[in-house]
Amino acid sequence: xxxxxxxxxxxxxxxxxxxxxxxxxxxxxxxxxxxxxxxxxxxxxxxxxxxxxxxxxxxxxxxxxxxxxxxxxxxxxxxxxxxxxxxxxxxxxxxxxxxxxxxxxxxxxxxxxxxxxxxxxxxxxxxxxxxxxxxxxxxxxxxxxxxxxxxxxxxxxxxxxxxxxxxxxxxxxxxxxxxxxxxxxxxxxxxxxxxxxxxxxxxxx
Amino acid sequence: xxxxxxxxxxxxxxxxxxxxxxxxxxxxxxxxxxxxxxxxxxxxxxxxxxxxxxxxxxxxxxxxxxxxxxxxxxxxxxxxxxxxxxxxxxxxxxxxxxxxxxxxxxxxxxxxxxxxxxxxxxxxxxxxxxxxxxxxxxxxxxxxxxxxxxxxxxxxxxxxxxxxxxxxxxxxxxxxxxxxxxxxxxxxxxxxxxxxxxxxxxxxx
Numbered sequence: 001x002x003x004x005x006x007x008x009x010x011x012x013x014x015x016x017x018x019x020x021x022x023x024x025x026x027x028x029x030x031x032x033x034x035x036x037x038x039x040x041x042x043x044x045x046x047x048x049x050x051x052x053x054x055x056x057x058x059x060x061x062x063x064x065x066x067x068x069x070x071x072x073x074x075x076x077x078x079x080x081x082x083x084x085x086x087x088x089x090x091x092x093x094x095x096x097x098x099x100x101x102x103x104x105x106x107x108x109x110x111x112x113x114x115x116x117x118x119x120x121x122x123x124x125x126x127x128x129x130x131x132x133x134x135x136x137x138x139x140x141x142x143x144x145x146x147x148x149x150x151x152x153x154x155x156x157x158x159x160x161x162x163x164x165x166x167x168x169x170x171x172x173x174x175x176x177x178x179x180x181x182x183x184x185x186x187x188x189x190x191x192x193x194x195x196x197x198x199x200x201x202x203x204x205x
Numbered sequence: 206x207x208x209x210x211x212x213x214x215x216x217x218x219x220x221x222x223x224x225x226x227x228x229x230x231x232x233x234x235x236x237x238x239x240x241x242x243x244x245x246x247x248x249x250x251x252x253x254x255x256x257x258x259x260x261x262x263x264x265x266x267x268x269x270x271x272x273x274x275x276x277x278x279x280x281x282x283x284x285x286x287x288x289x290x291x292x293x294x295x296x297x298x299x300x301x302x303x304x305x306x307x308x309x310x311x312x313x314x315x316x317x318x319x320x321x322x323x324x325x326x327x328x329x330x331x332x333x334x335x336x337x338x339x340x341x342x343x344x345x346x347x348x349x350x351x352x353x354x355x356x357x358x359x360x361x362x363x364x365x366x367x368x369x370x371x372x373x374x375x376x377x378x379x380x381x382x383x384x385x386x387x388x389x390x391x392x393x394x395x396x397x398x399x400x401x402x403x404x405x406x407x408x409x410x
Contacts, residue, residue: 072397
């Protein structure tokens with residue numbers, strides 16, 4: 001019997017991944033769906049579409065709408081919000097550290113803390129100082145974790161995870177994928193994706 | 206006292222405008238918000254971003270997700286769905302006829318009938334035959350309406366409406382704009398936009 005689960009694909013620089021990462025644990029618990037946090041890098045996927053930065057930086061009207069919409073969305077959810085400067089920030093270090101943490105049990109807390117630092121507190125997540133401070137707050141061995149995050153195994157893992165996202169047709173974040181291969185894109189689809197995952201788990205049972 | 210209202214901007218070729226146009230009348234009635242149907246052309250706005258077709262045709266992974274997501278969305282709403290071929294179809298004729306009809310009281314029924322023909326029945330909305338058949342079904346003088354739709358006054362009106370959309374920072378469809386200038390993009394934001402319009406109308410009262 002397959003327990004219902006949902007793969008949660010996100011990039012630490014992705015704006016709508018902020019409300020998604022903050023909401024997913026409580027909603028998944030309510031639906032009794034297990035969630036796999038899958039950090040990846042959108043940059044290489046954007047590059048293959050000919051974009052060298054966030055599409056929001058390429059399409060100003062769309063960007064203005066997105067920032068205002070994200071502000072409204074966060075206000076409705078009671079989430080603090082500050083627009084990150086600069087945008088986007090490199091998410092490579094955060095993603096590597098998250099992969100270490102997801103193997104050690106503190107990964108999800110780390111992910112929420114990084115998004116909070118970036119979108120609620122306006123801190124630079126591309127700086128080792130910020131990531132180090134977050135790790136200290138989680139009471140893990142900061143030096144050992146940062147060393148592991150820069151090791152070959154984790155670098156390769158993040159590369160493989162990003163290649164997997166692309167192979168799964170993922171083109172944006174957050175994205176959600178169920179056991180039966182259904183793909184959902186965007187914070188707006190979190191509830192629908194969880195409901196689908198639950199049904200997929202039940203019919204596989 | 207300003208009664209609450211919402212401007213509803215859409216393009217007849219726009220995929221997510223289909224569920225929006227089918228849902229808006231009943232939801233607006235429930236919220237006691239008046240809706241202004243504002244057909245416009247996305248083509249000229251896309252062209253200024255360097256796109257010569259729908260962005261969905263330029264970004265295949267995004268398109269695959271959109272078609273599947275639209276199919277799921279329509280299934281959930283109980284709306285019939287067929288993928289239009291070709292996509293996108295020119296929406297110029299439909300938009301011009303809609304402008305005639307919105308001035309004569311049968312415009313909203315016409316808009317729903319066009320979206321139904323395109324997305325539920327797989328008919329070509331860029332063909333005069335389809336538009337003529339829809340007009341006949343609405344018991345209006347088809348020849349007179351088609352003549353008016355190709356007249357200078359209506360052509361200019363559609364051009365002006367498209368220029369207004371662009372001036373309002375509209376970059377996609379459906380879009381919703383409230384009396385206090387708040388802009389919402391996408392079928393997913395219809396409920397939020399109506400709630401905002403209601404509050405805006407109350408605070409202006």
